[in-house]
Amino acid sequence: MDEQRRDLRLFFRLNVFYGLLFGVSWLAHVLIPDISSHLPIGTIDRLMSYGDSDAFTGVEIHASRVVSEFDSIIWLLTAVCGAVILMVPVSWTYISIREKTQMDQSLLQSMIVLPIAVTGIVLVVHNSLALAFSLTGVVAAVRYRTTLKSTADSLFIFMAVAVGLAAGIGMLVIAAVMTVIFCYTFLLLWKLNYGFRKEAKQYMRPAQLDSQEGDEMENEQTG
Numbered sequence: 001m002d003e004q005r006r007d008l009r010l011f012f013r014l015n016v017f018y019g020l021l022f023g024v025s026w027l028a029h030v031l032i033p034d035i036s037s038h039l040p041i042g043t044i045d046r047l048m049s050y051g052d053s054d055a056f057t058g059v060e061i062h063a064s065r066v067v068s069e070f071d072s073i074i075w076l077l078t079a080v081c082g083a084v085i086l087m088v089p090v091s092w093t094y095i096s097i098r099e100k101t102q103m104d105q106s107l108l109q110s111m112i113v114l115p116i117a118v119t120g121i122v123l124v125v126h127n128s129l130a131l132a133f134s135l136t137g138v139v140a141a142v143r144y145r146t147t148l149k150s151t152a153d154s155l156f157i158f159m160a161v162a163v164g165l166a167a168g169i170g171m172l173v174i175a176a177v178m179t180v181i182f183c184y185t186f187l188l189l190w191k192l193n194y195g196f197r198k199e200a201k202q203y204m205r206p207a208q209l210d211s212q213e214g215d216e217m218e219n220e221q222t223g
Contacts, residue, residue: 007191010096014183017089021176038066040079040170075170076123083115083167086179087160093183094156097190107153111160118164126168155182 028035036042066075091108148154159182166175188194 006096007187010092010187013092014089014187018176018180025173025176038071038075039172040075040082040167041173042169042171079123079167079170079172080116080119082172083119083163083175084112086163086167086172086175087112087115089183090156090159090163090179093186097186102149104149104153107148107156111156114157114160115164115167118161119168122165122168 025041032038066072091112094108094111095103148157159179162178163175166172166178
């Protein structure tokens, strides 16, 4: 019963969050048709149009109406804050599906803060091959050692990096779509308890399940 309340609560929160997000985005687009020229909310068609360009020239950031220092600050704040906001439902998903005894607070905090750093890095090295190689050297010199409790936890870190990359090139719409699919996919996997076996290592559920309930789940999935 507790798990059922958790998945319903997560489903409701995700629906409300993304409903408000896309509602506000649609209203902004109606009021300001060229809003993508002012803010980092580019769409996938612009990104795909770079297929024939030189691989070393980088991706162009569309912000034709950003012509002053104030405009650039607003653009940057929108990109960074947008990346953080989009990671909030991802953090909800992690909190809901992960067992309390197995939760990693540092991982949870990292997935919120990491997009800020990634967004800034993308903007700094934008269209500069020299800066990109310099960054590679710095990262190689500074070694980060961390042990995740599960390989599935790394997916949340990858999601944070992807959102930061999308925000850095001004594609928050792409970041939003990625988080939608990511969160609802994890919610569905958790609800179905996909791949459950009594002997298998558990990620989304307690390691010890009621034997009768476990047998029923296994029988349903094996047919």
